[in-house]
Amino acid sequence: MSNSVLEISKLRKSFDTELVLEDISIKVPEHTATVFIGASGSGKSTLLRCINLLEPIDDGVIKLDGEEITDVEINPDEVRRKIGMVFQAFNLFPHMSVLENIILAPMRVKGSSRDQAVDQAESLLKRFGLLDKANQYPDRLSGGQQQRVAIIRSLALNPRLLLLDEITSSLDPVLVNEVLKTVRDLKAEGMTMVLATHEMGFAKQVADEVCFLKDGRILEWGTPDQILNKPQERQTQEFLKQVNEAGRL
Amino acid sequence: MKNEASRGDSASQFNGENSQSKYDFGGKWQPSELELARRAARAKRNKRSAIIAALSSFFVLGGLAVIAVTSPGWKLLSDTFFKWAYGVEVLPKILLGFITNITLTTIATICVAFFGLSIALVRTSKAPALTPFRILATVYVDVFRGIPMLLVILLVGFGVPALQIQGLTNNVLILGLTAVIITYTAYVAEVIRSGILSIHPSQRAAARSLGLNYVQTMRHVILPQAFRRVTPPLLNDLVALIKDTGLVSILGVTDAVRAAQIASSRSFNYTPYVMAAIVFLLITIPLTRFTDRTLRKSIEQQNAQGLA
Numbered sequence: 001m002s003n004s005v006l007e008i009s010k011l012r013k014s015f016d017t018e019l020v021l022e023d024i025s026i027k028v029p030e031h032t033a034t035v036f037i038g039a040s041g042s043g044k045s046t047l048l049r050c051i052n053l054l055e056p057i058d059d060g061v062i063k064l065d066g067e068e069i070t071d072v073e074i075n076p077d078e079v080r081r082k083i084g085m086v087f088q089a090f091n092l093f094p095h096m097s098v099l100e101n102i103i104l105a106p107m108r109v110k111g112s113s114r115d116q117a118v119d120q121a122e123s124l125l126k127r128f129g130l131l132d133k134a135n136q137y138p139d140r141l142s143g144g145q146q147q148r149v150a151i152i153r154s155l156a157l158n159p160r161l162l163l164l165d166e167i168t169s170s171l172d173p174v175l176v177n178e179v180l181k182t183v184r185d186l187k188a189e190g191m192t193m194v195l196a197t198h199e200m201g202f203a204k205q206v207a208d209e210v211c212f213l214k215d216g217r218i219l220e221w222g223t224p225d226q227i228l229n230k231p232q233e234r235q236t237q238e239f240l241k242q243v244n245e246a247g248r249l
Numbered sequence: 250m251k252n253e254a255s256r257g258d259s260a261s262q263f264n265g266e267n268s269q270s271k272y273d274f275g276g277k278w279q280p281s282e283l284e285l286a287r288r289a290a291r292a293k294r295n296k297r298s299a300i301i302a303a304l305s306s307f308f309v310l311g312g313l314a315v316i317a318v319t320s321p322g323w324k325l326l327s328d329t330f331f332k333w334a335y336g337v338e339v340l341p342k343i344l345l346g347f348i349t350n351i352t353l354t355t356i357a358t359i360c361v362a363f364f365g366l367s368i369a370l371v372r373t374s375k376a377p378a379l380t381p382f383r384i385l386a387t388v389y390v391d392v393f394r395g396i397p398m399l400l401v402i403l404l405v406g407f408g409v410p411a412l413q414i415q416g417l418t419n420n421v422l423i424l425g426l427t428a429v430i431i432t433y434t435a436y437v438a439e440v441i442r443s444g445i446l447s448i449h450p451s452q453r454a455a456a457r458s459l460g461l462n463y464v465q466t467m468r469h470v471i472l473p474q475a476f477r478r479v480t481p482p483l484l485n486d487l488v489a490l491i492k493d494t495g496l497v498s499i500l501g502v503t504d505a506v507r508a509a510q511i512a513s514s515r516s517f518n519y520t521p522y523v524m525a526a527i528v529f530l531l532i533t534i535p536l537t538r539f540t541d542r543t544l545r546k547s548i549e550q551q552n553a554q555g556l557a
Contacts, residue, residue, distance in 0.1 A: 052458050081460035091455035095473050104469060105459035157460060 011060035038213035044196035084154030092138040144175030339512040346508030353494040365437030393435035406500040425497030444475035481544035
């Protein structure tokens with residue numbers, strides 16, 4: 001078994017009186033993708049935010065490359081440098097051009113020179129076919145282009161792990177494909193990823209492991225084939241049936 | 250910013266990409282008969298509207314002017330308030346006083362911007378070490394936003410010299426300036442704070458997830474957006490500040506208002522006040538127009554972002 005990039009054990013998280021995540025334990029080996037599926041409100045997004053230390057947890061341990069990042073003595077800013085995150089609503093900085101969005105973190109966090117950062121950003125943009133948009137502002141791009149820029153922005157610090165939070169949920173079906181292709185390319189290059197998604201077809205293509213989240217617990221997990229084609233749990237079957245009827249399988 | 254001019258038509262930009270190869274938009278399209286007829290009808294209607302507006306304005310405004318000028322009190326009124334020869338005579342003194350207003354405004358603006366931003370940052374920060382400052386800032390803003398500025402001017406302008414503390418100035422100009430700064434810092438701190446709070450938390454989350462720390466997130470992500478959003482209300486406060494510098498005349502500072510008061514009390518004629526008013530308007534009206542334009546642009550920009 002190769003080393004786990006991410007290892008979570010017995011994670012628990014609540015908001016006030018509401019229990020959002022309970023007894024979450026997963027291992028994400030290097031170069032693999034773990035996909036979380038489940039209804040809205042099942043805790044997918046909260047889990048990703050917990051991994052990135054954007055949300056404090058109630059209990060449990062999160063390890064990145066074997067190092068416990070939930071240790072109180074750890075500086076969260078340094079942990080987040082090693083973890084890229086892409087959001088459902090892109091969250092690009094509207095007052096900065098595409099290029100400025102991408103070079104911000106390398107310059108401020110890693111201390112790269114502007115030339116260095118620009119070189120790196122331009123080679124990333126070129127790789128994903130967006131070089132001609134470098135000097136555009138986000139509001140001039142289509143949703144799919146914005147999301148691809150957001151992915152590039154999260155790659156600029158060469159993260160160990162990429163968290164993708166329903167990154168196609170606010171895109172129309174035509175634009176979804178270009179974003180999913182980008183993610184497939186990253187997977188092929190060996191990026192380790194944790195995803196939350198409603199795109200079951202995509203989950204099948206990209207996932208090494210699929211976890212079905214129900215009311216804050218991992219109800220069922222396994223290979224994409226096991227979970228998406230031959231689910232054992234009745235609630236997983238029902239969820240997949242509903243997704244199927246909505247036409248997204 | 251660089252693309253300011255091209256921001257306006259972002260909606261039309263999206264459609265272009267895929268369709269350009271298929272349709273030739275540049276080419277030989279001629280408006281149809283129907284469209285030409287529509288255009289002619291529209292032009293005719295617009296012309297009629299313009300004529301109606303002009304006639305209506307002429308009769309209503311002209312009528313009001315005639316009523317005013319022919320009324321029995323008009324002579325007395327114009328002698329009291331609009332004696333232009335006298336007005337021109339006292340104008341240099343008023344302008345000299347107005348330099349004081351401008352100076353006060355300039356210094357106050359710089360100080361208020363600095364202190365206002367500091368207080369807004371203290372109030373929005375969650376750092377435990379800043380807790381006492383946060384409490385002080387809250388009390389300060391509550392107090393000075395809630396009392397008339399005239400009261401602050403009187404308290405500082407007459408109260409501070411009464412303390413007879415050595416080393417503290419008795420210069421009414423400086424004391425008046427201090428009172429203005431104290432009051433406007435409270436206003437501006439609240440405007441900036443509301444701007445900071447209006448930036449969606451997802452922007453902060455995105456910045457923090459990139460590894461930026463609190464200060465970097467504020468400086469590079471939150472504040473630039475917040476300032477863009479609060480520029481119109483801040484410009485409003487600037488217009489108000491220019492006017493309110495006239496209040497320090499109560500301490501005996503010879504500003505435009507005070508100069509007009511002196512000239513007026515010497516002649517029992519109120520034209521100097523009107524002249525002072527005109528001098529203020531020459532600055533404030535263009536600035537108000539500029540503010541309106543900035544506000545319109547800022548709304549357009551936010552709407553464009555909403556689309557995406």
